[in-house]
Amino acid sequence: MRILAINDISCVGKCSLTVALPIISAAGYTCDILPTAILSTHTGGFTGYTFRDLSEDIPSVLNHWKSLGLEYDIIISGYLGSVEQVEMVKEIKGAFLKRGGTMIVDPVLGDNGKLYAHFDENFVNEMKGLCRVADVIVPNLTEACFLTDTPYRPDAEFQSVLEKLNGLCPHASITGCEEGASSTVYYTDETGALRRYSTEKVQGQFHGAGDVYAGAFVGALANGLSLEDAVRVSADFTKQAIEQTAKDKTEARYGLNFESKLFGYLKALGKR
Template identity: 40%
Template sequence: MQQRELTCAAIHDLSGFGKCSLTVALPVLSACGVEVSALPTAVLSTHTGGFAGYIYRDLTPELLPMAKHWESVGARFKALYSGFLGSGEQIGMVEEIFEMFREPESLILVDPVMGDGGKLYSTYTQEMADGMVRLCRRADVVAPNMTEACHILGLPYDPGPYTREGLESLLRALCGLGPRQAVLTGAWLQKGELGAACFDRETGEMRLSLRPEIPGYFHGTGDLFSSTLLGGLLNGMTLYEACDTAVEFTHRTIVTTAQSGGDTRFGPKFETHLPWLAQLMEEKRKSRK
């Protein structure tokens, strides 16, 4: 049977300035050889991390009509990928969209963009937090940071350092909600390193991927990581291969961003590393033929 094209529906917000969400997901997944259809949940003049006075347009009324139009023209997707959602109502709509386009071989990845540093974003209500738990139950893969994982599981936030046993316990609990694979970003065992941990419920294997920590806060790198992770999985990488590739690509980008000395609110400087990512994915595709 001929393999389906690599197609993905990306359900994220669109920030015009300050690279994150769709302005990261589209080029990264495209470099991975994935054809992306964008379903914006909101349009903003800038992202909300450190910018004041931004313009925000909620697209909740448009989400289902746009998805239904896609369905009417025969759109099909190998992957469904959700990120920042602006309301509890949107979360329910994304559940509907998942069911609308889910197929036996579909891959659903949920990046539960809820907060960071132990705090939920100011836009998040309890209704939304509860809804995100439901959405994660419908996913094949979830990729939260530590703040989001603890909130989803009803646990107190732990800033680290972590142990392998502690990380595996969290990952197993996330998979216990329904996903067959889980990835935790912001994992570290000792000062000076940072990366991600991943767990596959079917194999029972937990693995870590760590790199030297670069001091600072870099906006948009969570979207960078999750998009690369999905690109790797769609190209036939194992969970650990995809996770390690995402950690490496994100690390390379952070090094470049830090060295530039620019305003990190403007987003990660990933563009010069896209050829490396594209070549890696091409080699993976060739190895599978």
């Protein structure tokens, strides 16, 4: 099985491809990468970072790949460096996803009710179109609200947001839904039923949690887990990584200390 991760490279601050590549590889599969941008750090909690959009480089990369006859069982897209890249990802799905393969979109747009730097309403509208061609989408609550034109509230009616989201994609999971002492993922299973899975909430703000979840989710699906089990395993792994980061008292903007929790994740996948 071959997997393609389309995302940025943030050189410092564990997120995007520096998270997806080690987690998916540890899950036992080849993970090729297509960088959408290169940043000196991610944009959350850092100032003065450098940003280079790689839109001009992508067509040449894809032409070379076509000459190699590359095909992918799973493609996951994340942070896109320009609005033009939305159409590029759609074209990549058509040209490189195997028949019967799975297209996963992590519609990276923002967090805590706000869009990230470089994004605007036009980008949100284009991302809606990308979600419509996906098999599964994995937004956080902020992104789910933007995608469904729902006013953001930390205590939003999560099930209602998920129902609206299913108008874009039949299978979605919304992370970052806080309910009292729990952090909950609301998701749609293979039958179309609305479900939820909760873990104990760890106090604090932790950057890169969504990327850890998305990488673990891809690895779980690649290993044949159902959507229900993939959500459970990925949420548990992310929570354990957050707990480790809090225990280590690492500065949150540098990302989650997920590495020491990989063995437990692999055990949950049924690997020994």
